Amino acid sequence: MPRILIVEDEAIIRSALKRLLERHSYIVSEAASAEEARALAPSEFDLVISDLRLPGDPGTALIEAAAPAPVLIMTSYASMRSAVDALKQGAVDYVAKPFDHTELLETVERILHKQSMLQGTPPDITDKGGGRQTMIGDCTAMQQVYTRIRKTAPADVTVLIQGESGTGKELVARAIHQQSKRAKASLICVNCAAIPETLIESELFGHEKGAFTGASAARTGLVEAADGGTLFLDEIGELPLDAQARLLRVLQEGEIRKIGSVETRHVDVRLIAATHRDLRALSKTGEFRLDLYYRLNVMQIELPPLRDREEDVLKIADILLDKACKRHDRQGLRLSRASRQDLRDYPWPGNVRELENALERGVILAEGHLIHPDDLGLAPVTSRPHSSAGSGTAVLANEASAPTGDDDDLSLEDYFQHFVLEHQDQMSETELAQKLGISRKNLWERRQRLGIPRKKTARRPT
Numbered sequence: 243m244p245r246i247l248i249v250e251d252e253a254i255i256r257s258a259l260k261r262l263l264e265r266h267s268y269i270v271s272e273a274a275s276a277e278e279a280r281a282l283a284p285s286e287f288d289l290v291i292s293d294l295r296l297p298g299d300p301g302t303a304l305i306e307a308a309a310p311a312p313v314l315i316m317t318s319y320a321s322m323r324s325a326v327d328a329l330k331q332g333a334v335d336y337v338a339k340p341f342d343h344t345e346l347l348e349t350v351e352r353i354l355h356k357q358s359m360l361q362g363t364p365p366d367i368t369d370k371g372g373g374r375q376t377m378i379g380d381c382t383a384m385q386q387v388y389t390r391i392r393k394t395a396p397a398d399v400t401v402l403i404q405g406e407s408g409t410g411k412e413l414v415a416r417a418i419h420q421q422s423k424r425a426k427a428s429l430i431c432v433n434c435a436a437i438p439e440t441l442i443e444s445e446l447f448g449h450e451k452g453a454f455t456g457a458s459a460a461r462t463g464l465v466e467a468a469d470g471g472t473l474f475l476d477e478i479g480e481l482p483l484d485a486q487a488r489l490l491r492v493l494q495e496g497e498i499r500k501i502g503s504v505e506t507r508h509v510d511v512r513l514i515a516a517t518h519r520d521l522r523a524l525s526k527t528g529e530f531r532l533d534l535y536y537r538l539n540v541m542q543i544e545l546p547p548l549r550d551r552e553e554d555v556l557k558i559a560d561i562l563l564d565k566a567c568k569r570h571d572r573q574g575l576r577l578s579r580a581s582r583q584d585l586r587d588y589p590w591p592g593n594v595r596e597l598e599n600a601l602e603r604g605v606i607l608a609e610g611h612l613i614h615p616d617d618l619g620l621a622p623v624t625s626r627p628h629s630s631a632g633s634g635t636a637v638l639a640n641e642a643s644a645p646t647g648d649d650d651d652l653s654l655e656d657y658f659q660h661f662v663l664e665h666q667d668q669m670s671e672t673e674l675a676q677k678l679g680i681s682r683k684n685l686w687e688r689r690q691r692l693g694i695p696r697k698k699t700a701r702r703p704t
């Protein structure tokens with residue numbers, strides 16, 4: 243049964259409304275002021291019905307405290323203007339006092355029905371280029387993700403998104419930002435793994451002129467650029483310890499200090515962080531600050547790997563295939579029966595991103611009306627992992643023979659591992675990636691997958 247909180251200072255109206263709602267099987271709690279209501283954890287109700295004028299804070303003060311629970315404002319005919327203001331501030335609706343019982347019950351029912359319809363519905367997202375996109379997939383785990391997004395977005399709290407690479411962490415961050423009160427302000431996305439360790443602090447927090455060699459002019463950091471909006475830090479587990487300390491300060495005090503500066507500046511930033519790593523375990527080895535972990539972990543959203551979403555794979559494939567066909571002007575292409583089987587069997591270590599790439603390849607390479615397995619270019623599968631409980635390492639046959647003539651039976655991954663271990667002390671990550679012919683991000687991802695994470699290096703003094 244839905245739970246409703248009534249906030250009304252006039253005892254007679256309060257108890258009449260309570261009786262009315264209880265007669266219609268709602269579970270009702272009461273408060274006489276916004277302060278009393280806050281003590282009752284309003285966000286845990288399905289609906290808050292509050293008078294606008296209350297002793298102390300007005301009813302609209304509860305909109306933020308009650309999120310994601312909707313707040314229905316009661317107001318007198320005389321203050322219709324304030325009712326419109328209440329809607330602007332985020333109230334779900336208003337009823338004029340004295341209210342008609344049937345009308346009030348219909349409004350309550352409509353609000354609750356709309357809320358329940360939104361449960362488990364994928365959010366619409368505006369992508370980087372301004373196009374519309376929706377999250378695809380309706381397995382139970384994804385429905386839980388959608389519900390979490392909807393509930394978390396308006397609450398203006400820090401969110402930690404966990405999931406392997408390519409599972410849609412950035413999409414979730416976008417959805418949260420776009421459904422939040424900050425939607426009109428900026429969303430700044432930063433992949434901590436893609437920025438060299440020596441640059442990340444100045445990228446995030448900015449620096450003063452002359453703060454270090456090469457700092458020829460002062461620079462504003464990305465945290466400051468997100469002021470008033472949302473900062474999405476992907477792969478936060480890669481953030482060096484010094485940068486973690488600065489970030490903690492932003493979260494605790496709402497303050498930022500540029501490198502080389504003694505002054506602090508106030509910033510109002512909502513942080514959404516993502517990682518595929520176990521931050522708590524990293525904090526045990528001293529690689530991640532436990533206090534920062536606690537600050538980040540207010541709300542968690544867990545994205546399932548694609549291999550655990552068997553029932554979603556073909557559905558996602560069909561939609562992404564359609565998009566790829568339109569992009570390449572090859573409408574009408576279909577997946578052959580064998581391709582569909584391969585897509586189902588493949589363990590998808592790169593998750594939805596890898597599926598997107600395989601389909602794009604298929605669309606480009608297909609010669610007739612059908613996309614055959616060869617066109618998709620999936621690595622042969624030797625066995626399929628049962629679930630994601632492990633490291634997320636796909637069980638693929640050798641990706642190709644080694645690029646060196648002497649090591650004929652080395653797999654690419656063996657070769658990669660050898661090369662990295664042998665040269666990592668002499669080469670920077672950028673040089674290593676260049677020599678291997680892959681991006682820094684890809685280097686980082688492979689390091690994670692093979693369990694040879696990059697060593698932390700000494701940091702530049704601030």
Ligand SMILES: Nc1ncnc2c1ncn2[C@@H]1O[C@H](COP(=O)(O)OP(=O)(O)OP(=O)(O)O)[C@@H](O)[C@H]1O
Pocket residue numbers: 376377378379405406407408409410411412413414476558594595598
């Ligand atoms: N549920 C989904 N529905 C539709 N597209 C998806 C979904 N999940 C991921 N994608 C697509 O897969 C690609 C990767 O998604 P995204 O960048 O959000 O993943 P990520 O987890 O942030 O990856 P990484 O950690 O490697 O940056 C994007 O093109 C995104 O649009």
